[in-house]
Amino acid sequence: MQSLTKEIKSFSKTNLRKQCTRVTTLSGRRIIETWKGSIIQVVEDTVQPETPCGYIQDNTWDLQVGYIKPYLLLGSQDAAHDFDTLKKYKVTHLLNVAYGVENTFPDLFIYKTLSIMDLPDTDIISHLHECAQFIDQAKAEKGVVLVHCNSGVSRSVSVVIGYLMCREGQSFDDAFSQVKSSRAAACPNPGFIEQLKNFKPQSDLQANRLIGQP
Secondary structure (H helix, E strand, O other): OOOHHHHHHHOOHHHOOOOEEEEEOOOOOEEEEEEEOOEEEEEEOOOOOOOOOOOOOOOOOOOOOEEEEOOEEEEOHHHHOOHHHHHHOOOOEEEEOOOOOOOOOOOOOEEEEOOOOOOOOOOHHHHHHHHHHHHHHHHHOOOOEEEEOOOOOOHHHHHHHHHHHHHOOOOHHHHHHHHHHHOOOOOOOHHHHHHHHOOOHHHHHHHHHHOOOO
């Protein structure tokens, strides 16, 4: 039996059919790559597939608002940027814990902004006392506060869970269950979950006061 190398060499190049490769870029552009000698030629693919490939931008707004308490709501930046949604839920205060998200109606609502990164090693616990104070302020003023981040999935959810733990005395599991039932998209990153599971509200918040936090 002849070796694989000899078998390959025995093929005549004239019997091999030239091949081309269709490529769809991240932007959705379709091109064809073909070989001409030892050089790759690139041309536009004029034949479009019946089902387009690539990434499709999702332009739908997430206006779903999670009802936690009569004075406490949870949502995404979309809800925070939609005036009709804010009026529908009688929002008076907004706690913005997103990073790089502007406050849309600074003259119409009371805002507090804390730029928090949605990273597992971000110390979410260090922000809870300040967040809880603002929520308490809205409650005392007979208002309604919407807590939001970018997607209303991790940071804002973690803040609300922490609030329920330190103000309502709930366990992590009970607080998370309540938030999840109010907003199905709730899903804190693994680092935040671990921090909240180890969170001891009384001692941790007392420690925050000792280092000069309000």
